[in-house]
Amino acid sequence: MSGHGDPVPMTARRGAALTGVAEVPGDKSISHRSLILGALSVGETVITGLLEGQDVLDTAKAMRAFGAEVTRDEHGVWRVHGVGVGGFAEPEDVIDCGNSGTGVRLIMGTMATTPITATFTGDASLRSRPMARVTDPLALFGASAVGRRGGRLPMTITGAAEPLPVRYKTPVPSAQVKSAVLLAGLNAPGQTVVIEAEATRDHTERMLAGFGAEISTEVTPEGRVITLTGQPELKPQTIVVPRDPSSAAFPVCAALIVEGSDVLVPNIGLNPTRAGLFETLRHMGADLTYENLREEGGEPVADLRARYSPDMQGIEVPPERAASMIDEYPILSIVAANATGATVMRGVKELRVKESDRIDAMAEGLRAAGVEVEDGPDWWIVHGRGAGGVAGGITARARLDHRIAMSFLCAGLAAQQPISVDDAGPIATSFPVFEPLMRALGATLERVGAA
Ligand SMILES: O=C(O)C1=C[C@@H](OP(=O)(O)O)[C@@H](O)[C@H](O)C1
Numbered sequence: 001m002s003g004h005g006d007p008v009p010m011t012a013r014r015g016a017a018l019t020g021v022a023e024v025p026g027d028k029s030i031s032h033r034s035l036i037l038g039a040l041s042v043g044e045t046v047i048t049g050l051l052e053g054q055d056v057l058d059t060a061k062a063m064r065a066f067g068a069e070v071t072r073d074e075h076g077v078w079r080v081h082g083v084g085v086g087g088f089a090e091p092e093d094v095i096d097c098g099n100s101g102t103g104v105r106l107i108m109g110t111m112a113t114t115p116i117t118a119t120f121t122g123d124a125s126l127r128s129r130p131m132a133r134v135t136d137p138l139a140l141f142g143a144s145a146v147g148r149r150g151g152r153l154p155m156t157i158t159g160a161a162e163p164l165p166v167r168y169k170t171p172v173p174s175a176q177v178k179s180a181v182l183l184a185g186l187n188a189p190g191q192t193v194v195i196e197a198e199a200t201r202d203h204t205e206r207m208l209a210g211f212g213a214e215i216s217t218e219v220t221p222e223g224r225v226i227t228l229t230g231q232p233e234l235k236p237q238t239i240v241v242p243r244d245p246s247s248a249a250f251p252v253c254a255a256l257i258v259e260g261s262d263v264l265v266p267n268i269g270l271n272p273t274r275a276g277l278f279e280t281l282r283h284m285g286a287d288l289t290y291e292n293l294r295e296e297g298g299e300p301v302a303d304l305r306a307r308y309s310p311d312m313q314g315i316e317v318p319p320e321r322a323a324s325m326i327d328e329y330p331i332l333s334i335v336a337a338n339a340t341g342a343t344v345m346r347g348v349k350e351l352r353v354k355e356s357d358r359i360d361a362m363a364e365g366l367r368a369a370g371v372e373v374e375d376g377p378d379w380w381i382v383h384g385r386g387a388g389g390v391a392g393g394i395t396a397r398a399r400l401d402h403r404i405a406m407s408f409l410c411a412g413l414a415a416q417q418p419i420s421v422d423d424a425g426p427i428a429t430s431f432p433v434f435e436p437l438m439r440a441l442g443a444t445l446e447r448v449g450a451a
Pocket residue numbers: 028029030101102173174175176177179201326327350
């Protein structure tokens with residue numbers, strides 16, 4: 001579980017150019033889903049390239065608690081022997097999802113149409129995040145939930161004994177909510193329908209189809225209408241997890257802002273529901289190219305090449321692009337601080353309910369580091385200081401949020417004075433090799449107080 005160890009203060013300072021190849025780990029979203037869908041299949045699912053970050057390890061542990069057999073061999077290949085749709089057993093103890101919103105919300109959905117009871121908790125960050133967004137639709141299936149005030153963890157869910165299929169329009173753009181409803185719909189007879197006004201990442205739909213479920217998506221004036229036929233027999237799969245574009249964002253953006261850099265980040269999926277950051281960076285004038293663009297497993301994949309880009313300009317990021325880059329706004333704000341002019345980000349209310357309030361966390365540190373930031377409930381504006389123009393000389397609060405920690409460390413590599421974070425520990429939730437990977441590119445990262 002994350003966030004419970006001693007804090008790991010870390011400092012980044014300006015130094016050499018970043019050069020070389022950055023092989024980032026597996027995709028976090030796809031890793032969670034591989035374990036969960038493997039646990040719902042009858043037979044053995046084999047997974048290579050699974051992200052071994054704490055968030056995903058907590059999901060693996062949870063799948064064992066619900067009765068699946070989950071193992072890892074010495075080559076890093078994971079095997080899941082599933083229990084079938086509706087086959088989850090009642091866990092004997094509390095399910096601790098650590099820092100992971102995706103883990104807890106998808107697992108709640110998965111168990112909500114099986115007549116068992118489970119209690120969920122997490123670290124201080126996860127215990128502060130809203131869960132009613134999933135328990136409200138799960139109640140329509142017949143599940144009940146009791147949690148702390150405001151729909152907070154710890155929370156106990158009793159799954160529906162006789163689940164009904166549901167038709168649900170998501171009130172917030174959230175792949176976690178959509179996925180929780182679809183996973184619950186797996187064990188409801190008949191058709192469960194989810195309607196989303198804005199497209200969010202579509203890994204659950206693609207992977208459910210890959211595991212043999214009957215699922216279709218129709219684009220209508222109301223939005224994307226996703227229809228799933230319940231109670232399929234899911235067939236175990238062999239999964240090669242693609243690399244995570246959200247992790248690739250860090251070496252890519254660091255290379256754009258550190259003088260003289262030239263970094264190749266190979267094999268990154270450019271699924272349009274995930275690639276909004278790269279499009280935005282190119283509009284800002286980043287020297288970011290897609291090399292060896294190809295199709296793999298039906299998805300566009302490329303090697304990303306990022307070179308130092310001292311002439312980037314602030315832009316107005318189209319709000320309709322927000323869902324496809326939702327986890328990338330913190331690192332975008334660092335690029336924006338090193339660009340000329342204002343970068344305007346609207347339609348991003350969801351940033352306030354992530355592992356931290358990400359607008360507030362970034363604004364606080366950026367302002368302290370000499371960057372003007374304006375913000376409101378669902379928007380923020382970063383006024384760029386130009387290439388290398390961030391003063392730095394601060395310690396930013398990571399607030400148990402991996403993306404805040406990584407963003408400020410990348411900022412420190414280009415700032416005039418070093419930038420520290422009070423706790424780099426949470427980085428292990430999504431990108432456990434961030435520190436050695438960035439060091440291998442030439443980054444000056446120091447653990448404060450290390451011998
Ligand atoms: O479904 C997923 O795998 C995720 C969905 C997003 O959350 P929301 O659904 O809350 O937007 C994203 O922020 C998270 O990192 C991963």
